[in-house]
Amino acid sequence: MKKIFGAAVAILLYSAIVFYFGWSVATWLELYFPINNWLFGIVWGLITFGYIIGKVSHKLRIFSIIGSYWMVVMEYGILLFPLAAIFTWIFPKHLNLIGWIVTGIFLLIFIIGTYYAYTPVVRELAIVMPKKESKLKSLKVVVASDFHLGLLANKAHLTRFVRKANAEKPDLILLVGDLVDDDPIWFVQKGMSEVMKQLQSTYGIYGVLGNHEYYGKQIPLLVEEMEASNVRMLLDETILVVDSFYLTGREDKTNKNRKQLFEIAPEKKDLPWFVMDHTPSNLLVPEKEKVDFHVSGHTHLGQMWPNHLLTKRIFELDYGYRKKGSLHAMVSSGFGFWGPPIRIGSQSELWSVNIKLEDGDV
Structure with a gap:
């Protein structure tokens, strides 16, 4: 009532x-x-x-x-x-x-x-973290979120992302949720999979779900389309990539049954650990669990001024980069947009993160 x-x-x-x-x-x-x-x-x-x-x-x-x-x-x-x-x-x-x-x-x-x-930019970030037992000395990671692919964030906009991402020559591409605008119908009908397939990365392309995938209630279709587009979706799971780092993809917090981070953590912390979580709800958890690199989206930096004042109050980190203990946390404003293709006080973006792995504590 x-x-x-x-x-x-x-x-x-x-x-x-x-x-x-x-x-x-x-x-x-x-x-x-x-x-x-x-x-x-x-x-x-x-x-x-x-x-x-x-x-x-x-x-x-x-x-x-x-x-x-x-x-x-x-x-x-x-x-x-x-x-x-x-x-x-x-x-x-x-x-x-x-x-x-x-x-x-x-x-x-x-x-x-x-x-x-519709004029996305590339944000540059350089960080240093312990390599532990990793074979790698460095890693270039392209991070993007909140594409909301559909009627207005369309095939042409996805093409902009593919061109800019490939130009960075990344070792790893992380797509951090809200890949489609609720229903993946327009992703399918407009043939966006053919564009997504053009992404190039040394160690693979990985994605997670966001809240809008849950709103659309077509998650099996979305996962199928992403896998067909060479994007491996990680749904509350952790994988080992080239024996050099762990990568975890969390379900979005919209899923009340999602697992706790400690439940899907690697058994050993002998390698750098990266985590994708669409909503940057609580950085204390990944800091406590000794995550090295945590990436999120969701906030859009408010998308239209002055909404950023609200996101700033809701989230500890609503945009940008912050080092919290040994945790490197990053939140993107997104490559696409929700609702109108309008951004005031924010801009569509992707991040190019150069990670240097060094011996010892950093």
């Missing part, structure tokens, strides 16, 4: 906000041409509830796209529309100009945000 009540309150609040936004837009547009309130209301409703409508069927994907972009209007409209109302109250004769200023700000957000979403 509480959940139903909470959902009802949320829907009513959301409906009130979108009604206010719609009324504001209609008032401004009426300066230029007459508005049919019923027709405008229907169109506005389809736009504002587009994301939900798009979830009904894949055939309604146009509504998913419209709904994704609507999220940007909601994000910044909560600030801009009330400000516009205040300025209109102070300067009632300048409604026309105020409307164009708000429109211009939204256009800038869309243009700049699109650029940062």
